[in-house]
Amino acid sequence: MSDRPSKKLKMDSEAEKVAEAAEEHLKQHPHPVPTKQPYVAHDDGEFKDWIKHQTTAEQAQKLEDGPNNAFTGNKFSQKYFDILKVRRDLPVFAQRQQFLDIFQNTQIMVFVGETGSGKTTQIPQFVLYDDMPHLAGTQVACTQPRRVAAMSVAKRVADELDVELGEEVGYSIRFENKTSPKTILKYMTDGMLLREAMDDHNLSRYSCIILDEAHERTLATDILMGLLKQVSIRRPDLKIIIMSATLDAEKFQSYFNDAPLLAVPGRTHPVEIYYTPEYQRDYLDAAIRTVLQIHATEPEGDVLLFLTGEEEIEDACRKISLEGDELVREQNCGPIKVYPLYGSLPPNQQQRIFEPAPEGANGKPGRKVIVSTNIAETSLTIDGIVYVVDPGFSKQKVYNPRIRVESLLVSPISKASAQQRAGRAGRTRPGKCFRLYTEEAFKKELIEQSYPEILRSNLASTVLELKKLGIDDLVHFDFMDPPAPETMMRALEELNYLQCLSDEGDLTALGRTASQFPLDPMLACVLIGSPAFQCSEEILTIVALLSVPNVFVRPASARKRADEAKMAFAHSDGDHLTLLNVFEAFNSEEAMQHGLHQWCRDNFLSYRSLTSARSVRAQLRRIMEKHDLDLVSPGYDDPDYWTLVRKALAAGFFMQVAKKKSGNKGYLTVKDNQDVLIHPSTVLAAENEWVIYNEFVLTSTNYIRTVTNVKPDWLVELAPKYYNLDHFGDGDVKLSLKRIIERVETMNKQKEKKDKKKKSKSS
DNA sequence: GAGCACTGC
Numbered sequence: 001m002s003d004r005p006s007k008k009l010k011m012d013s014e015a016e017k018v019a020e021a022a023e024e025h026l027k028q029h030p031h032p033v034p035t036k037q038p039y040v041a042h043d044d045g046e047f048k049d050w051i052k053h054q055t056t057a058e059q060a061q062k063l064e065d066g067p068n069n070a071f072t073g074n075k076f077s078q079k080y081f082d083i084l085k086v087r088r089d090l091p092v093f094a095q096r097q098q099f100l101d102i103f104q105n106t107q108i109m110v111f112v113g114e115t116g117s118g119k120t121t122q123i124p125q126f127v128l129y130d131d132m133p134h135l136a137g138t139q140v141a142c143t144q145p146r147r148v149a150a151m152s153v154a155k156r157v158a159d160e161l162d163v164e165l166g167e168e169v170g171y172s173i174r175f176e177n178k179t180s181p182k183t184i185l186k187y188m189t190d191g192m193l194l195r196e197a198m199d200d201h202n203l204s205r206y207s208c209i210i211l212d213e214a215h216e217r218t219l220a221t222d223i224l225m226g227l228l229k230q231v232s233i234r235r236p237d238l239k240i241i242i243m244s245a246t247l248d249a250e251k252f253q254s255y256f257n258d259a260p261l262l263a264v265p266g267r268t269h270p271v272e273i274y275y276t277p278e279y280q281r282d283y284l285d286a287a288i289r290t291v292l293q294i295h296a297t298e299p300e301g302d303v304l305l306f307l308t309g310e311e312e313i314e315d316a317c318r319k320i321s322l323e324g325d326e327l328v329r330e331q332n333c334g335p336i337k338v339y340p341l342y343g344s345l346p347p348n349q350q351q352r353i354f355e356p357a358p359e360g361a362n363g364k365p366g367r368k369v370i371v372s373t374n375i376a377e378t379s380l381t382i383d384g385i386v387y388v389v390d391p392g393f394s395k396q397k398v399y400n401p402r403i404r405v406e407s408l409l410v411s412p413i414s415k416a417s418a419q420q421r422a423g424r425a426g427r428t429r430p431g432k433c434f435r436l437y438t439e440e441a442f443k444k445e446l447i448e449q450s451y452p453e454i455l456r457s458n459l460a461s462t463v464l465e466l467k468k469l470g471i472d473d474l475v476h477f478d479f480m481d482p483p484a485p486e487t488m489m490r491a492l493e494e495l496n497y498l499q500c501l502s503d504e505g506d507l508t509a510l511g512r513t514a515s516q517f518p519l520d521p522m523l524a525c526v527l528i529g530s531p532a533f534q535c536s537e538e539i540l541t542i543v544a545l546l547s548v549p550n551v552f553v554r555p556a557s558a559r560k561r562a563d564e565a566k567m568a569f570a571h572s573d574g575d576h577l578t579l580l581n582v583f584e585a586f587n588s589e590e591a592m593q594h595g596l597h598q599w600c601r602d603n604f605l606s607y608r609s610l611t612s613a614r615s616v617r618a619q620l621r622r623i624m625e626k627h628d629l630d631l632v633s634p635g636y637d638d639p640d641y642w643t644l645v646r647k648a649l650a651a652g653f654f655m656q657v658a659k660k661k662s663g664n665k666g667y668l669t670v671k672d673n674q675d676v677l678i679h680p681s682t683v684l685a686a687e688n689e690w691v692i693y694n695e696f697v698l699t700s701t702n703y704i705r706t707v708t709n710v711k712p713d714w715l716v717e718l719a720p721k722y723y724n725l726d727h728f729g730d731g732d733v734k735l736s737l738k739r740i741i742e743r744v745e746t747m748n749k750q751k752e753k754k755d756k757k758k759k760s761k762s763s
Numbered sequence: 764g765a766g767c768a769c770t771g772c
Contacts, residue, residue, distance in 0.1 A: 308766095
């Protein structure tokens with residue numbers, strides 16, 4: 001264990017630096033944007049002298065002190081006062097007046113607060129006491145990138161304001177709207193606010209919009225920022241607050257026309273950072289050794305190790321457990337308990353990470369080790385972590401516009417991520433972070449921030465959303481980070497082939513309908529087209545299943561049995577049809593009587609995915625009804641049942657087609673000419689000439705996954721524009737298509753002739 | 764013959 005991390009550095013207090021910079025900035029940019037509106041709402045009582053956007057921190061505090069709740073008129077409870085005491089101890093509280101000074105004098109501001117500052121819970125309340133939205137019938141919105149956060153923060157703030165959750169304070173997320181006409185503060189996902197903006201371009205019900213966790217740069221937050229920048233001009237009365245963790249604050253400021261900044265320090269314990277003296281070739285091995293070393297030599301405290309994916313994590317857990325037991329036997333170390341943590345882990349196993357560490361022995365501490373993906377970096381916080389081991393990698397989504405493929409790639413993390421990971425060690429007491437790379441690499445090789453999602457994604461659905469938001473000129477849309485032109489072109493092209501956009505780039509009726517569905521445009525189009533094939537009920541099921549995580553479970557210990565279980569649902573014409581069979585079975589009387597959980601376990605299916613598919617399906621079905629799209633099924637008795645479903649799929653998936661290579665065993669994707677193999681998980685036998693696929697999986701080999709057999713005649717008939725051979729490169733695919741198109745044309749002509757004859761005969 | 768990191772509508 002010679003290359004134990006050795007170099008030692010103190011983590012900088014970023015907050016102090018940012019606060020100084022902010023003060024300096026304020027001196028230079030006083031921002032006299034006049035949005036003050038003298039406005040007296042009530043003349044009956046306590047708000048008689050209150051003027052919108054002129055409250056002082058002192059006045060607000062007086063209102064908070066009670067005895068009556070300013071928003072409900074009710075008498076405050078004892079619990080309220082207990083919580084109030086804790087709140088007044090938060091770092092943000094000390095800067096309430098400073099916040100109000102900026103907030104009242106400017107339309108857009110940037111607020112920076114580290115973890116533990118209390119920004120997410122307190123800032124919206126500061127706004128409430130200054131804005132009094134209940135008097136004007138407006139609302140304050142605060143967005144979060146994740147659903148659980150929106151829910152749990154709303155619950156907390158409802159308690160802090162001494163109101164019932166869902167009344168004055170509520171939340172709005174997919175599948176659940178917990179708000180009422182009384183709601184004045186609404187926590188919501190960023191995606192949900194974006195949906196609202198599609199129907200109300202001015203977001204007119206809000207007097208203030210707070211974008212929280214803006215540094216995460218989710219697709220939805222990025223679009224909202226561009227949108228709010230425009231809305232702010234049309235609505236000078238709308239206040240906007242961009243909230244972020246420390247880094248990148250200047251970028252937000254300059255994007256929003258040099259908006260003023262307020263920074264508040266967080267409340268975390270110091271974390272000592274250690275680097276390795278040299279580059280680690282095998283980071284997995286180095287990580288395992290570091291964890292064991294911590295266990296053998298460091299005082300009490302739990303360990304968090306960041307790795308990239310499920311397989312790696314399970315592998316590391318096994319090795320750490322084995323070697324940890326050896327340490328117990330040979331060096332009298334305390335017991336060690338290792339837990340994996342990743343998104344696809346069943347919830348009850350995820351919960352196990354909160355079990356207490358094992359008791360120590362022989363005067364040596366027992367220890368809990370959690371081996372996790374990035375889920376522990378942002379989504380899940382675990383108290384009691386004192387040691388973090390950071391190899392410096394994570395799986396990140398990348399998009400290749402040339403072949404229109406999104407894939408996951410193990411890549412170095414950013415400085416911001418590294419800092420976030422280190423911070424996980426200092427939540428309850430001072431901690432240590434072991435970085436398995438050199439300090440040199442940290443400084444010179446890691447980028448400051450991860451690339452925002454908008455630069456790493458297929459933008460088909462984003463472009464459709466923007467069009468629906470009324471933004472016609474996408475080229476000049478003011479993105480904070482403009483996506484690559486090729487990515488935009490690909491998206492526009494794809495939407496044009498789907499007939500969601502006209503040749504002029506305008507939204508078509510189909511496009512307008514498609515934008516209403518929370519789906520990838522291609523899936524939305526399959527769904528909208530399905531009534532024409534009399535099978536919208538079937539397509540609803542398939543589309544829902546395609547938009548949730550994989551329903552098939554394949555544990556390493558029972559691969560063969562899992563595969564056999566899957567074959568019981570198999571349909572010889574493909575994986576899409578197999579999904580349909582699975583869902584039918586899941587909804588059967590038999591499964592119900594068996595108990596759905598048990599039934600899923602017995603059949604190696606994911607209960608979580610299937611129930612979530614059920615909610616998605618119900619939501620999609622409601623949207624279909626709302627748009628008068630027929631809900632129909634051919635019924636099992638129809639001899640064309642499966643053919644109709646396959647045709648309906650082909651009508652939307654015509655851009656994701658592969659043709660078998662002649663003589664060879666592989667396939668070639670149509671138009672992009674990529675060599676691919678059908679993923680081994682398919683139920684499809686090998687002899688199909690033409691297949692549609694749901695997904696292109698880019699690994700050591702290229703696979704297409706979730707594949708169904710189709711007839712090429714359907715493709716050329718359903719999407720003549722896409723199958724215009726002038727746009728195809730020469731080769732096997734083009735030749736075959738040419739023959740098919742000729743055949744189809746002759747057949748159509750013959751049919752026409754026959755029809756004409758019939759007509760003239762009958763008349 | 765086997766790569767679904769993590770979110771969101």
